[in-house]
Amino acid sequence: MHASLVLEQAEIEGFARLIYELAKLDPTSPVAMERLARRLRLSVRRAPPGHPRRGSLTLLRGVPTIFYNPKFGGLTSVGFIIAHEIAEWFFQNRCDEHVETDSNRLAAALLAPYQSVREYARAVGRDAEKFAHAYTITQTCAHLRIAEVTDRPTLLVTPDNLYARGGSDGFSWGPEPRGLAIVKTLPDGLSRMRLTDARNRTALFAA
Numbered sequence: 001m002h003a004s005l006v007l008e009q010a011e012i013e014g015f016a017r018l019i020y021e022l023a024k025l026d027p028t029s030p031v032a033m034e035r036l037a038r039r040l041r042l043s044v045r046r047a048p049p050g051h052p053r054r055g056s057l058t059l060l061r062g063v064p065t066i067f068y069n070p071k072f073g074g075l076t077s078v079g080f081i082i083a084h085e086i087a088e089w090f091f092q093n094r095c096d097e098h099v100e101t102d103s104n105r106l107a108a109a110l111l112a113p114y115q116s117v118r119e120y121a122r123a124v125g126r127d128a129e130k131f132a133h134a135y136t137i138t139q140t141c142a143h144l145r146i147a148e149v150t151d152r153p154t155l156l157v158t159p160d161n162l163y164a165r166g167g168s169d170g171f172s173w174g175p176e177p178r179g180l181a182i183v184k185t186l187p188d189g190l191s192r193m194r195l196t197d198a199r200n201r202t203a204l205f206a207a
């Protein structure tokens with residue numbers, strides 16, 4: 001593995017499939033992350049009060065143990081925290097600057113497996129609220145995951161970050177992508193949607 005390169009999406013999908021297979025689970029349908037962790041012989045525990053992080057992975061009497069901190073959010077977040085720590089366990093020999101980003105991407109692929117999202121997107125269309133509910137993820141994660149699987153160019157704008165997914169054929173959002181979230185009239189072929197579970201976030205789509 002190239003230690004310092006951000007992984008290709010196809011590699012992320014392959015790793016997610018491999019992790020399900022290591023756990024002897026069907027990689028085409030989603031499972032609860034706590035169950036996935038246990039099938040991988042990882043222990044999962046609620047973090048003790050005062051735990052400074054969302055989640056962590058430590059050896060506890062020789063057993064790799066994931067601690068999650070429910071104080072950081074509801075059910076959705078707990079699933080994501082555990083998925084992220086499973087990803088870090090999988091990447092355990094990596095210590096480059098991209099491992100956090102790649103662990104978040106792999107976490108999304110574990111929560112919402114490729115084949116399942118493909119079929120769901122075909123049946124339901126692009127309804128982030130429904131997706132988020134079906135996979136117990138945030139609408140942010142739903143938008144990004146649908147874009148990764150369908151390759152439709154999608155840009156998620158938050159007050160601090162921009163996340164671009166899809167458009168692997170070289171689609172470009174232009175020089176001022178952040179402005180597209182607030183500009184009155186969008187250029188032809190673009191549409192946008194305000195997230196209902198995070199009102200300061202906007203998803204933009206290309207046709």
Ligand SMILES: [Zn+2]
Pocket residue numbers: 084088100103
């Ligand atoms: Zn991490």
